[in-house]
Amino acid sequence: MCAHVLVAEDDEMQAELIRRSLLQEGHSTTVVHDGAAALDAVRRHRPDLVVLDLMLPVIDGLGVCRVLRRDEDIPVLMLTARSAEEDILLGLELGADDYMTKPYSPRELMARIRTVLRRSGRNALDPERCEGRTVRAAGISVDPARHEVLCDGRPVECTPGEYEILLAMAGEPERVFSRRQLLQCTRGIDRASTERAIDVHIMNLRKKIEADPRSPVRLLTVFGVGYKLSGDR
Numbered sequence: 001m002c003a004h005v006l007v008a009e010d011d012e013m014q015a016e017l018i019r020r021s022l023l024q025e026g027h028s029t030t031v032v033h034d035g036a037a038a039l040d041a042v043r044r045h046r047p048d049l050v051v052l053d054l055m056l057p058v059i060d061g062l063g064v065c066r067v068l069r070r071d072e073d074i075p076v077l078m079l080t081a082r083s084a085e086e087d088i089l090l091g092l093e094l095g096a097d098d099y100m101t102k103p104y105s106p107r108e109l110m111a112r113i114r115t116v117l118r119r120s121g122r123n124a125l126d127p128e129r130c131e132g133r134t135v136r137a138a139g140i141s142v143d144p145a146r147h148e149v150l151c152d153g154r155p156v157e158c159t160p161g162e163y164e165i166l167l168a169m170a171g172e173p174e175r176v177f178s179r180r181q182l183l184q185c186t187r188g189i190d191r192a193s194t195e196r197a198i199d200v201h202i203m204n205l206r207k208k209i210e211a212d213p214r215s216p217v218r219l220l221t222v223f224g225v226g227y228k229l230s231g232d233r
Helices: 012-024 035-045 061-071 085-093 104-118 127-133 161-170 181-184 195-209
Strands: 006-007 029-033 049-053 076-080 097-103 136-137 140-143 148-151 220-222 225-230
Touching: 006 012, 006 225, 012 104, 012 161, 035 049, 035 061, 035 220, 049 061, 049 097, 049 104, 049 220, 061 076, 061 085, 076 104, 076 136, 085 104, 097 104, 127 225, 136 161, 161 181, 161 195, 181 195, 195 220
Parallel strands: 006 029, 006 049, 049 076, 076 097
Antiparallel strands: 136 140, 140 148, 220 225
């Protein structure tokens, strides 16, 4: 199963955890943090599923769901911190295909996503989009199933932290990641890490994937912001 999933969640840490879990499942993702951005992303990316937080700013999740059901035929899995029955029923009445109440486990969320995609008939997608679950960008291939990294077809030995950083960045080439966001990717691998530890990971990765680590062309610094992986999928 391979799909493009839009994650609309205003909690950046929660959104990042969902995005990482989806990448590990072999899905591609787009992440937004408010309802207006969610509707814009639907028009631009045509996702196969929307994971939609109920309490979004600008336009809340119920408003987004109303528009999607009026204009689109895209499955919606709604996330809510409200466990009141009337809130859940309202979401389902508006057309949500399923819901989960917070807190939830990432494993359970991925299982629900698989079920919604299967029910919607979107689990058999274009093989060129799925590409065997491998995430590719800028000559870098990251295969979550094999936990394997290739650079221009050459195997690259990565530490767990380096692997998680490449998995995140290859999943969204040209996206600028702050040190804090990249630290969230590696958290759980080294809980004592600081944001400056990301600079060390980046320096070591450049030695492994750049022809000249002192003049990188793939793993670029965006001064004052963070880092990005530059190159086409």
